[in-house]
Amino acid sequence: MREIAMAATDPTIPEVAFQASAQVAKTTLQLSLLGYIAHIQPSPVMVLLPTIELAKNWSKIRLTPMIEATPVLSEIFETGSRNDDNTTLMKSFPGGYIVFAGSNSPVNLSSYPVRYLLPDEVDRFALSAGKEGNPLSLAKMRTETFPDSKIIYTSTPGMLSTSNIVPMYLDSDQRKYYVPCPHCDEFQTLEWANCRWEPDAPQDAYMVCKHCAGKIEENDKAEFLRRGEWRAHAPLRNRAGFFINRLYSPFATFGKVVIDFLEAKRDETKEKLKVWTNTSLGEAWDDTQDAKPVQVDFEKRKDIEGDIVPRQVLVMTAGVDVQDDRLECEIVGWGDESESWSLQYLRIPGDPNDHEVWDTLDFELTRGRLNEDGLVLHVRTVYIDTGGHHSDAALKAAKARTGKGWYPILGSNTPGSPLNSMPRRAGKVRVNRYRIGTEAAKDALNAALKVEDHGPNFCHFRVDYEDEYFAQLLSEKRVYVFHRGVKHVAYKKLRARNEALDCRVYAYAALHLLPVRWEKWKAERVQLLADRKHGIDPSEVVENGDSLTPVEIGAIREIPASSPPAKKRKKGQYEVAGRGWRI
Secondary structure (H helix, E strand, C coil): CHHHHHHHCCCCCCEEEEEECCCCCHHHHHHHHHHHHHHCCCCEEEEEECCHHHHHHHHHHHHHHHHHHCHHHHHHHCCCCCCCCCCCCEEEECCEEEEEEECCCHHHHCCCCCCEEEEECHHHCCCCCCCCCCHHHHHHHCCCCCCCCEEEEEECCCEHHHCCHHHHHHCCCCEEEEEECCCCCCEECCCHHHEEEECCEEEEEEEECCCCCCEECHHHHHHHHHHCEEEECCCCCCEEEEEECHHHCCCCCHHHHHHHHHHHHCCCCCHHHHHHHHHCCCCCECHHHHCCCCCCCHHHCEEECCCCECCCCCEEEEEEEECCCEEEEEEEEECHHHCEEEEEEEEEECCCCCHHHHHHHHHHHHCCEEECCCCEECEEEEEEECCCCCHHHHHHHHHHCHHHCEEEEEEECCCCCCCECCCEEECCCCEEEEEEEHHHHHHHHHHHHCCCCCCCCCEEEECCCCHHHHHHHCCEEEEEEEECCEEEEEEEECCCCCHHHHHHHHHHHHHCCCCCCHHHHHHHHHHHHHHCCCCCCHHHHHHHCCCCCCCCCCCCEECCCCCCCCCCCCCCCCEECCCCEEC
């Protein structure tokens, strides 16, 4: 760490980028720098972490104990009751202060001028600090009032497509740590490709010298680390860069790294392997391999038959896509931990400027649907796209039915947009309209479609859905674009028709407008069943043609644009206010 610390305090080097694995003393380096600044170079400092919660914890768990255990720092910071200016997020000392900020909170990012900026774990930063923009850019502006400012970026990398630390390191002098072989004394870097182990003894793993093929063992590590040296692979211009992985760590043996790899490799989802690549190799996970159309065997997911809603469904939402000559709508049932059932897909032909089209949709979304326990469920939240040619008509229809849980929405493909933003007044009718982050919703859908087993996030579909529905659901693929100079994930259409995807995205976002409380909803269902005084025979309800009869869920249906009259609820059925349930 000595050379990194020297670069971080060298007045001729304005920036330092440190790309590293876990357990290589990144935190020790940062604490040492903070102590040096407070004691030797008193200046304003900002420590920037991914979230404000992490910033608070870092201050409490890392910095405060160091200050209290170091007499000179304890005196400088005047710990205890003698200095009321010292709080969790602000530590004052003569000639400066240390302010802690989170990338997800714009307040501190735009409030304090600083000479030293220490962004930590930059690959986990929010893409935007609220409405203010990129948090790294905002923080960097805080240093402009100091001509001798210094920025020290540190991070374990994340995804290659969105990494901050990787391009920073590549745009540096790219220093790597070279160590000598204990046999031939030739210098080299420790690389995973040169790690070896016996199948029955991974704990005894060792490195093989690139030059003499000699065995470099764990007990050689202390000596070759002591004799090692940093070597640059590019000329120094504006930024010094350092890279090191966990094979160098004095806290983790070669064997431990191998054992962790073998465990991660057994995970078929590759999630553990991603983590191992980041935290052991110090490398970004190359997710460009994911930038392909999702391949899904839908035949294994088509298991909904008949008109009865599965008992696992706790809440229903709907997404509506407005076309020039029709409305398209998907009703989705959601169970514990976002397991989903596509209960119905509607296609209602007609001019969206004609109120009869909306009345027909209203009827279909208002009528109840019977579940396997005899309860009647109702759609809780409806999201309606208002970004097309019939925006005013859609806004007007949604406003007229706000009491039924209808909300107008506008999709946002801006990188980093939250799933649901605060609503704003829109249109001539002045109705609150939500903006939804379509990329976040599509990411969630893609992840759910990869889940193979029934349970959290698994997607169920009707057995009679046609291939066109599934083709639309997979009508876009992830690609990589640059937004304000930063690489982001986006979605590119593979075919013209994608209404099914849009409807599912809207239904997913509509779910998360609610306070999602799976345990509470399950408890409410149990209580309703326990309190029911009058049993309902599902077959009797269907035969009687009551208004609470489940609609024909069936395959994708075209419905004439006319509203069937509402019918009176049969005796013995009652509504629990605000729950979306009836029995």
